[in-house]
Amino acid sequence: MTERKIRVLVAKPGLDGHDRGAKVVARALRDAGMEVIYTGLRQTPEMIAEAALQEDVDVIGLSILSGAHMTLVPHILDLLRANGLEHVRVFLGGIIPDQDVPRLKELGVTGVYGPGAPTEAIVSDIRAALADRA
Amino acid sequence: MSIAESILAGDTRSLARLLTQVENGLPEGRRSLDELFPHTGRAHLIGVTGGTGTGKSSLVDRLALHYRRPPSGEPRRVAVVAVDPSSPFTGGAVLGDRVRMGDLAGDPGVFIRSMASRGSLGGLAQATAAVVQVFDAAGFDPILIETVGAGQAEVEIARLAHTTLVVEAPGLGDEVQAIKAGILEIADLLVVNKADLPGADKTTRALKGMLGLAHPAGRKASPAWIPPVLRTVALDGTGVDELAESIDRHAAHLRASGEWERRERLRLEAELETRLTAALSERLRARVGEGHYREALERMARREVSPAEAVESLLEREDAASI
Numbered sequence: 001m002t003e004r005k006i007r008v009l010v011a012k013p014g015l016d017g018h019d020r021g022a023k024v025v026a027r028a029l030r031d032a033g034m035e036v037i038y039t040g041l042r043q044t045p046e047m048i049a050e051a052a053l054q055e056d057v058d059v060i061g062l063s064i065l066s067g068a069h070m071t072l073v074p075h076i077l078d079l080l081r082a083n084g085l086e087h088v089r090v091f092l093g094g095i096i097p098d099q100d101v102p103r104l105k106e107l108g109v110t111g112v113y114g115p116g117a118p119t120e121a122i123v124s125d126i127r128a129a130l131a132d133r134a
Numbered sequence: 135m136s137i138a139e140s141i142l143a144g145d146t147r148s149l150a151r152l153l154t155q156v157e158n159g160l161p162e163g164r165r166s167l168d169e170l171f172p173h174t175g176r177a178h179l180i181g182v183t184g185g186t187g188t189g190k191s192s193l194v195d196r197l198a199l200h201y202r203r204p205p206s207g208e209p210r211r212v213a214v215v216a217v218d219p220s221s222p223f224t225g226g227a228v229l230g231d232r233v234r235m236g237d238l239a240g241d242p243g244v245f246i247r248s249m250a251s252r253g254s255l256g257g258l259a260q261a262t263a264a265v266v267q268v269f270d271a272a273g274f275d276p277i278l279i280e281t282v283g284a285g286q287a288e289v290e291i292a293r294l295a296h297t298t299l300v301v302e303a304p305g306l307g308d309e310v311q312a313i314k315a316g317i318l319e320i321a322d323l324l325v326v327n328k329a330d331l332p333g334a335d336k337t338t339r340a341l342k343g344m345l346g347l348a349h350p351a352g353r354k355a356s357p358a359w360i361p362p363v364l365r366t367v368a369l370d371g372t373g374v375d376e377l378a379e380s381i382d383r384h385a386a387h388l389r390a391s392g393e394w395e396r397r398e399r400l401r402l403e404a405e406l407e408t409r410l411t412a413a414l415s416e417r418l419r420a421r422v423g424e425g426h427y428r429e430a431l432e433r434m435a436r437r438e439v440s441p442a443e444a445v446e447s448l449l450e451r452e453d454a455a456s457i
Contacts, residue, residue, distance in 0.1 A: 004158055005225075005250070030226035035250045040233035047239040051232060054245055056150040084147050 006034040006130060008059040009052050011043045013076065014066045021093060021115070022063040028119035029061075029126070045072060049079035052088055058133065059126055064094040069104070077108050089129045091122065137162075138169035141272050146245070149272055153247055156268060157261045167264060170271035175398065177213075177275035178385050179266060181295030183257060183320075186283035188303040189327040191216065191234035192368035194278050198238050199371075200378045201276060211243045213274035215265055217258055219282050220250040227251075231280060245274065256290035257281035263294055263405070276381075292320035293401065296394065297384045299377075301325045302341065304333030318344055321361050322384050325377060329365035338363055359387050422451045 010026045012019050019041050026036045037055050039047070052060055060080075064072060073092065080088055092104060093113040101112050111125045140148035155163030180197075182190050198212045216231035227250035238244040247265065254260045258281060269277050281291050292298045300321035318324070324345070326338050341363050362380055366373035388394040419427050430444040439447065 005252075007154075026228050030221060030228045031224050033224045033226045035220075035226060036228045037232060037248050038228050038230045040230075040236070044239075047236070050239060051246075053146060054150055054247055056154045 006059065006126065007037065007055060007057040008034050008061055008126070009037045009039065009048070009055060009057040010061045010063070011039045011048045011051070012041050012063045013043050013045055013048060013072045014064055014068050015042060016064070016066040017041055018065055019063065021065075022061070025061055025063070025093060025119060025122060028123060032123040034123075034126070045075040045079055048076055049083055049085070052080065052085055053083045057088060058130055059089045059091060061091045061093065061122075064092065064096070067095065069094070069096055070100060073104060073109060074107055087133070089126070091126065093117065093122075136166070136169065138166045138271075141166075141170065141268070142173065144272075146242075149245070149268065150247075152268055153265055156264045157249065157259070159261065163264075167267060170268060173271035174267045175270065176273075177266075177270040177277045178297065178381075179270075179279060179295040180276050180381060181279045181281065181291035181298040182301060183281040183291050183298065184283065184301030184325075185303075185306055187306060188283070188301040189368045190280050190283060190301050191231045193299075193301060193325065193327055193366060193374075193377075194231075194280050195235040195237055196366075196368050196371050196374045197278060197378060197381075198235070198244055200374050202238075202241060202243055204378075205375060209243060210276065211274045212245075213266075213269035213272075213277045214238075214244070214246040214280065215249060215262060215269070215277065216246065216280040217249045217251055217262060217282050220252050222253065225252070245269070251282055258290045258294065266294065289320055293404065296388055296397065297322045297381055299323045299325055299381075301327050302337055303328040304331045304337045322359065323377070323380055324361055324363045326363065326365045327368050329373065330367045334365065338365060358391060359384065418448065418452055421455050422448055426451055 008029050010022050012022050026038050029036045037051065037057065039051055048060065062073065062076070069092065077090065080086065089110045090108065091111045091113070092109050096112050096114060104112055110129050111122070113122060137148045137152055141152060152163060152166050156167060182194055184190055194214055194216070198214055201210045201212045203209065214235065216229070218227055218229045218231060220227040229248035229250060231248055232246060235246055238246065249259045249262060249265065251259045262279065266277055266279060279291065279295055298320050300318065302324065304326070324341050326334055326341065328334065345361060345363070364373060364377050364380055366377055388397070427448065430439070430448055433439045434441060434444050
């Protein structure tokens with residue numbers, strides 16, 4: 001039963017109370033054969049980093065609609081590095097203005113998706129990003 | 135330092151990685167398990183099972199909190215293994231038990247690990263026992279194991295855990311559900327969760343009646359233990375201290391009656407059996423060759439030999455090969 005499942009943490013940091021998008025993505029990843037750890041609303045960056053560590057995920061999908069992404073995302077990336085999780089790929093979805101995307105990618109975010117992004121693209125981007133993992 | 139040594143030294147990252155290796159059945163994971171095995175056998179394994187929507191995850195959250203902030207005594211390091219079903223069609227899974235366990239976040243004395251059942255029936259994943267062993271070696275005690283919430287097939291948990299909680303909730307099904315399931319027979323403790331909802335009295339009475347009717351005496355050769363029926367409200371923590379006390383009483387009962395060791399022995403024997411069977415069958419197949427194995431299968435398919443005769447012919451061939 002040797003198999004290597006892709007494990008993804010789907011989390012909503014911050015205070016916005018709307019997780020429909022996160023749930024749609026969670027389902028799409030499940031249907032693509034991935035194991036999705038869904039943590040629900042109002043996660044602090046510390047909670048997300050801790051869950052990523054304990055669950056040993058390959059990918060974190062963050063959904064942020066509140067506009068606080070330029071604060072939350074760098075904080076989460078710092079915590080991941082502090083936990084020795086720099087190999088974990090971070091994907092971001094939600095309401096993210098175009099002008100923030102280059103900076104986010106520079107910080108280490110692998111992919112950014114807005115409303116209406118096809119879930120197939122997210123699935124194939126995750127697979128591509130992990131193609132070279134050990 | 136080996137990964138096993140790092141785990142014994144308390145490194146969380148190594149622990150999480152080994153759990154993945156073990157779950158994926160990788161050879162390096164097995165080697166670490168071998169190294170850790172002498173350190174296992176100490177933790178109290180508590181199984182939590184019951185139907186979908188009875189509040190298992192919330193109850194596990196409350197119990198873990200209780201062990202972290204006990205009314206008396208030292209806090210204990212708690213591990214939670216939460217199993218959710220894999221999709222039989224895609225092999226994917228959404229593991230949502232952490233949603234109910236937010237109270238435990240930020241506490242380094244709690245480690246939560248979600249597992250997908252990966253096609254295994256019986257409420258646990260194939261690797262759950264091995265994952266529990268890793269936590270045991272890492273010094274977590276108790277270890278709370280939450281099964282898939284199907285409600286009728288979680289007998290596996292009784293084989294793995296020392297103490298099995300069966301969680302029910304009012305209004306989710308009548309008492310007939312309880313008789314047919316066989317789930318009552320595995321219960322060391324019965325919990326009526328959501329006990330603030332209407333119908334809780336009826337559910338409690340029904341469960342007590344059920345136990346009175348058919349208390350499975352001698353089931354685990356521990357006839358002195360009659361499963362208590364406890365009431366909890368996981369949302370606000372009502373009844374959780376009493377539940378934890380009952381769990382401790384059960385552990386004390388197991389130890390005093392010799393049942394703890396007996397069950398440990400049964401579990402080890404079952405594991406030895408399984409591994410021996412797998413290893414012997416692999417060795418035999420290697421010795422007689424895949425061609426003869428296939429041929430035996432073909433002859434069975436043509437109804438020329440029975441399954442028992444096919445096995446005999448393979449064993450004879452192996453004898454001949456070893457002379």
